[in-house]
Amino acid sequence: MTQSDNPEKPRLSRESKEEALRRILKKHPGLAGSEATPDAAQPAAIPEAYYRIEKFAEYQSIALQQDLARKVDLESPYFLEHDRIARDTAVIGGKEYINFGTYNYLDLNGDPRVNEAAHQAMLKYGTSASASRLVSGERPPHRELEEKIAEIHGTPAALTFVSGHATNVSTIGTLLGKRDLILHDRLIHNSMLQGALLSGAQRQPFEHNDVKGLDELLTRSRRKFEKVLICIEGVYSMDGDVPPLPDFIKVAQKHKALLMVDEAHSLGALGKRGRGIGEHFGVNPADVDIWMGTLSKTLAGCGGYITGSAALISLLKHSASGFLYSVGMPPPIAAASLEALRIMEREPERVQKLQENGRLMLELAKAEGLNTGHATGSSVLPIITGSSLLAARLSKALFEEGINAPPIIYPAVEERVARLRFFISSAHSEEQLRHTIRRTAELMRKLSESPLPVQKG
Ligand code: PMP
Secondary structure: OOHHHOOHHHHHHHOOHHHHHHHHHHHOHHHHOOOOOHHHHOHHHOOHHHOOHHHOHHHHHHHHHHHHHHHOOOOOOOOOOEOOOOOOEEEEOOEEEEEOOOOOOOOOOOOHHHHHHHHHHHHHHOOOOOOOHHHHOOOHHHHHHHHHHHHHHOOOEEEEEOOHHHHHHHHHHHHOOOOOEEEEEOOOOHHHHHHHHHHOOEEEEEOOOOHHHHHHHHHHHHHHOOOEEEEEEOOOOOOOOOOOHHHHHHHHHHOOOEEEEEOOOOOOOOOOOOOOHHHHHOOOHHHOOEEEEEOOOOOOOOOEEEEEOHHHHHHHHHHOHHHHOOOOOOHHHHHHHHHHHHHHHHOHHHHHHHHHHHHHHHHHHHHOOOOOOOOOOOOEEEEEOOOHHHHHHHHHHHHHOOEEOOEEOOOOOOHHHOEEEEEOOOOOOHHHHHHHHHHHHHHHHHHHHOOOOOOOO
């Protein structure tokens, strides 16, 4: 058939495109999908908010927040450029600050021995694993690091991933499915929530550290699901408190549920030798099914790990997409984290100093009448302002005085618990902690009473 034989052709030239579309959709309703009407299918009828990124509601809300911050003279306290290693102090824009914005808990980022281990691994293996470990193979630092992680946790095997966040997403997404249930503390980290979403399992939060509430939930729901996973953290990243692990283990065992503990902020911070919440409570490591940790905090690197039974590690190694389809850790980073673990073992005084600092900072804050929420005096200390604006103003005032303590504001936390969050390090001196808490309390009182200066324009 030639073009001129085509019966559709002459009609197209007489009717408008819209009419033609209506006619075709009438003839083939399946083409429109369930909701589309001929009008909606017209490109002109599609709002810009659906195809222009600067019109996306999500972007507009960020732009609005930035605009408001400028109006009240609050430039963003985020994405600051540091001039050197961030330790107890940091240099930002040429000025030195007492630093609480980085989780260099045992002051091992920048340790010359850690740097040297990374350097040697770089000379030998380069800066990249250059592909997934499945295809590009492994380097000795990968295996040695995983063996050491397993040894520290008292578990048979471990596996590292290139991102801590991806470790949780990929592990939970791999282990659970749509017939399963995930029960998690209400304050659990975003990476575990994303893993739950990926898995397709049903998800139900329980109140913070509420073992009894969890037990009741399981009594009601356990039988409706196949696998059930309970997710908690060793030290809560926003709140700096420690869950009653032995009680969680009892409930998990009673209901035949799996228990996963994220040790991102507790490795190096809890236990006599810094081995985390398991050592802190003296539990049998096998009573927690999935231990998770990150390399980005105490271990001066980047990435995450899972450690537990040989079956767990084998399953993840052969089916976790964030491991299989992602590059292996850069060998220098694996070597750096391995050296950091070795130093943590050899120098337990670092762990003790961090624990003393955590306790002191909490005592000082309480003595000043500051709201420290659930904090129990560990590696993280929140100081709750109760408003995002006050948190931002307080952080800015401290920054102007040479103290770096970033605010955590809505939507990262609920507005009523907006806060400053202090990451404490073994390198902080008592004087730095006393000065910081004194000025935080004084400035908080002053700002709570003073009106907000609004910029014109
Ligand atoms: N788990 C917790 C509890 C965290 O706080 C974080 C982020 N700091 C992660 C996982 C993700 O780790 P990473 O930043 O190393 O990707």
